[in-house]
Amino acid sequence: MVDVLSFGELLIDFxxxxxxxxxxxxxxxxKAPGGAPANVAVGLARLGVNAGFMGMVGDDAFGHFLVDVLKSNGVSTQGVRxxxxxxxxxxxxxxQKNGERDFMFYRHPSADMLYSPQDVDVAAIRSAxxxxxxxxxxIGEPSRSATLFALETAREAGCLISYDPNLRLNLWPGEKEAREGMLSVWDQAHIIKISDEELEFLSGEKDIEKGARSLWRDTLKLLVVTRGSKGVTCFNAHTQLQVPGYAVKAVDTTGAGDGFVAGLLAGMLAHPEAVQDEAVLRSICQRANAVGALTTTRRGAIPALPTLKKVVQFQRSN
Structure with a gap:
């Protein structure tokens, strides 16, 4: 039984x-453990949230190492295959010198790509x-069908659904396929976190408000656009909210967005009414910004995710 279940890839970042x-x-x-959804699960656990991860790794040394990392951080691995x-x-x-990154992946195929609908732990989803x-x-089968099945199960169970359209263009056949694939589940999410670069890619708009409104759907409760050290812009059905970020010396931005998502979901779990309460939403995003900022100050994603104690201390000193 977990409060937040994160679904997707778990891998090794070098x-x-x-x-x-x-x-x-x-x-x-x-060597650093990573994978965006897994980063979110660990980020949540370090913030004191009961979190779980669902996905597939190889039955190899790296796979068992990654599962051990999740377990050591208090993340439920019931859904791992x-x-x-x-x-x-x-x-x-x-x-790069500013902490930004380039990626080269080895997945031909990798275990996470072979996660199928039969591997989905329905009971774990229904409990979240x-x-x-x-x-x-x-991106491909059978993991796409597994994702859609898990998503359908979560919707039927009444879960609040969070989506991160994480753009890794070199993993898709092309830009058209990436845009269509990332938007194919847009209508099924209640909360979406998207970077300003991803927003421009999907909407064709450089202006954040125009891009966000063009991607708004009535099924959404909250659309959050992350802007690095500039903070975030939040949109609901009627208004938008600007929340400034924190200035830190970035060493590695890997996992910063995932850290932000962990902070956001921890806040939404504690305060479901936040979407309609500007003061509460601002406070949640300030904490999520702090989590994301701290994640950039160390190398790797999971190793850099901060504990709740460190986040609170950081906010007090800033």
Whole structure:
């Protein structure tokens, strides 16, 4: 029984030990557990939320390492499956001097791509209050069918549904397929977190308000556009809210958006009325911004996600 269940990919990020170099120039890499939905699950657990993860890894050393990481962070792994025919996904990440990244993935196929509807733990979904998922498992079969089945189960169970249309263009066949695939489940989500770059990609609009309103659906309760250190802009059916971010020295931005999502969902779990209460929503987004900012100050995604104690201390000092 978990309050928030996160569905999707769990993988190994290999991050260069020095910033500002390309993958060809990097001399050494640090192994770090990652995968956007898994990052969210760990982020939630470190904030004191009862969280679980659902997905597939290889029945190999990396796969068992990743599951052990989830367990050690208090994340339920009831919905995790091990593949005997594909290995755990790997991602090599090049860090620029400003902490931004380039990705090179090894998944031909990887275990997360083979997660099927038969692997979905229906009981685990039905026990959750919030179901969170991303767009990577929508790229191909059978993981796309598994995602749609899990999503349908969550909707029928009355879960609040959170979606992160995480853009990794080099994993899709092309821009058209990526845009159509990421938007294919748009109408089924209640909360969507999207970066300003992803917003422009999906809407064709550089202006955040125009882009957000063009993507608004009546099924949505909240659309949050993250803008890096500038903070976030939140939209509901009638209004928008600007919440400034925190200035930190970014070492690695991997997982910052996932940290923000963890902070956002933790707040929404505690305060379901926040969508219609500007003061509460502002407070939730301020904390989520703090989680995201702190995540950029260390290398790797899961290793960098802060505890609730660190977030509270950071907010008090800022």
């Amino acid at each position: 991050v260069p030990t020095t910033s500002g170099v390309s993958l060809t120039e990097a001399k050494a890499f640090k 091990f593949s005997g025919v594909a290995r755990t996904a790997l991602a090599f990440i090049s860090l 209050k919030i179901f969170h998922f991303g767009s990577i498992t929508l």
